[in-house]
Amino acid sequence: LxxxxxxxxxxxxxxxxxxxxxxxxxxxxxxxxxxxxxxxxxxxxxxxxxxxxxxxxxxxxxxxxxxxxxxxxxxxxxxxxxxxxxxxxxxxxxxxxxxxxxxxxxxxxxxxxxxxxxxxxxxxxxxxxxxxxxxxxDIQSEAAEVVEENRPLSDWPQNGNVDIRDLKIRYRKDAPLVLHGITCRLEGGDKIGIVGRTGSGKTTLIGALFRLVEPAEGRIIIDSVDISTIGLHDLRSHLGIIPQDPTLFQGTVRYNLDPLG
Structure with missing residues (x-):
């Protein structure tokens, strides 16, 4: 038995x-x-x-x-x-x-x-x-939703400049790096295309902007604000994303575009 x-x-x-x-x-x-x-x-x-x-x-x-x-x-x-x-x-x-x-x-x-x-x-x-x-x-909890002493302005981000400095990401402590020290600057208003084969880390890079996975090293700065120092709610509520797999809810077009009103 x-x-x-x-x-x-x-x-x-x-x-x-x-x-x-x-x-x-x-x-x-x-x-x-x-x-x-x-x-x-x-x-x-x-x-x-x-x-x-x-x-x-x-x-x-x-x-x-x-x-x-x-x-x-x-x-x-x-x-x-x-x-x-x-x-x-x-x-x-x-x-x-x-x-x-x-x-x-x-x-x-x-x-x-x-x-x-x-x-x-x-x-x-x-x-x-x-x-x-x-x-x-045993899964580690996400960071705090709000950091009272370090909250961004209500109209942040104003320009949308994204500065990525030596960004390294791994999904587990003992796992190999998925992103190996990426450094680049994206100017606000530009249209940027990220190209690469399957598994090269495109989705990981986008997920890092929303802190779905925390960096092992490096920083992401959006309009002079290091996103690792602010709360998750303040970060994610000021950014928008359209996923590659669309999901439609029952209701009007308006409700699908803005379900939270």
């Missing part, structure tokens, strides 16, 4: 990686074909399938081992009961009584077997759920 619970947890984790890779491959099929990377993605998919199949097979084997042990126990109890009933004096039980005792033993052991399997599955699912909750509890 202990092995089966751990294997079920590993199975759930590897299945999540497989489903995530499959979803990414489907959504980015056009890009994958454009760069002729079908073989690499297909090979990675097979690798993830193998990683998921291994704990699944071991979990299946552990369940079969439990089934075998319970069936052996059931057979032993039934055989012992039949042997004892055969040794009892004739007339102690009626033929219907013999049949009833045999059925009751079999049904009780089968019921215990089914209950044990269900309890194993429920317990394993609860363990996986608790581990996921613990992972979310």
């Amino acid at each position: 202990a092995s089966a619970k751990e294997l079920m947890r590993i199975n759930g984790t590897t299945k999540s990686d497989l489903a995530n890779h499959l979803g990414e491959s489907i959504s980015g099929a056009i890009t994958i074909r454009a760069f002729e990377e079908e073989d690499r993605f297909f090979a990675k998919n097979l690798d993830l399938v193998d990683k998921n199949a291994s704990p699944y097979f071991c979990n299946f084997a552990a369940t079969e081992w439990l089934i075998q042990r319970l069936e052996i126990l059931s057979t032993a109890v039934l055989s012992f009961s039949a042997f004892i009933m055969a040794l009892l004096p004739q007339g102690t039980f009626s033929p219907a009584g013999f049949v009833g005792m045999a059925l009751s033993y079999g049904l009780s052991l089968n019921f215990a077997f089914v209950v044990s399997i269900e309890m194993q599955c429920k317990l394993a699912n609860q363990i996986i759920s608790v581990e996921r909750v613990n992972q979310y509890m």
Whole structure:
């Protein structure tokens, strides 16, 4: 049971990686074909399938081992009961009584077997759920929404000048850098195009402007204000973004353009 619970947890984790890779491959099929990377993605998919199949097979084997042990126990109890009933004096039980005792033993052991399997599955699912909750509890909270001693002016930004200085970003402490020391200046009113292959960090750079991910090093200054020193609400409420995946709500065009009024 202990092995089966751990294997079920590993199975759930590897299945999540497989489903995530499959979803990414489907959504980015056009890009994958454009760069002729079908073989690499297909090979990675097979690798993830193998990683998921291994704990699944071991979990299946552990369940079969439990089934075998319970069936052996059931057979032993039934055989012992039949042997004892055969040794009892004739007339102690009626033929219907013999049949009833045999059925009751079999049904009780089968019921215990089914209950044990269900309890194993429920317990394993609860363990996986608790581990996921613990992972979310360990996520570091975002910065404060408002920093009272350092609030920007109500009409900030006036010009829209963006000064990026040696910006380095990684998504985890032990992860490699996604942006490697970017330095540039964007003048207000200019139309800037950021070009690069998939995974080069275009979305990360835009996310850094909204502090969706905090810089490992470097600064972003908008109209002489370092955005890392102000609150998230003051920053995000003064900037606007149109996502690349459009979402329309029910209602009028006005409501879709300005849902908060």
